[in-house]
Amino acid sequence: MANVSAGILLFRRKPHLQVLLGHPGGPYxxxxxxxxxxxxxxxxxxxxxxxxxAKREFExxxxxxxxxxxxxxxxxxxxxxxxxHAWAVEYQIPDDFIFTPQYFEMEWPxxxxxxxxxPEIDQIEYFAVxxxxxxxxxxxxxxxxxxxxxxxAKER
Numbered sequence: 001m002a003n004v005s006a007g008i009l010l011f012r013r014k015p016h017l018q019v020l021l022g023h024p025g026g027p028y029x030x031x032x033x034x035x036x037x038x039x040x041x042x043x044x045x046x047x048x049x050x051x052x053x054a055k056r057e058f059e060x061x062x063x064x065x066x067x068x069x070x071x072x073x074x075x076x077x078x079x080x081x082x083x084x085h086a087w088a089v090e091y092q093i094p095d096d097f098i099f100t101p102q103y104f105e106m107e108w109p110x111x112x113x114x115x116x117x118x119p120e121i122d123q124i125e126y127f128a129v130x131x132x133x134x135x136x137x138x139x140x141x142x143x144x145x146x147x148x149x150x151x152x153a154k155e156r
Contacts, residue, residue: 007041
């Protein structure tokens with residue numbers, strides 16, 4: 001399923017609603033911040049269920065699969081045409097967690113014949129939802145809005 005990804009929006013309510021985002025690694029993202037962050041996600045393989053892709057990709061990128069009740073957040077289409085499906089799950093990463101990025105190789109600089117290694121995600125961070133909406137890929141803001149709606153509905 002080319003141009004289809006699935007991911008997980010991890011959140012916590014400590015002391016208020018916060019979401020975990022990842023900053024993409026590599027030279028194209030090095031000096032970009034607002035609008036560059038993303039939910040941990042990845043490409044769907046042919047016969048794989050979307051939720052299974054989301055969990056597999058989260059584990060590949062962060063090293064674990066969060067336990068909890070997954071809430072479907074639907075899908076969005078990003079500017080480049082990629083469709084992203086997402087689920088939210090409430091989970092508190094332990095204080096002693098050490099983020100260890102996965103790496104990929106690419107030719108860098110372009111047309112140089114040289115291969116460089118870069119992290120897929122170079123950092124992760126919890127953000128309050130207002131700040132997260134500035135940091136996240138603009139199309140993915142919808143996932144944060146849907147999470148807020150889900151949390152508000154549960155509190156009623």
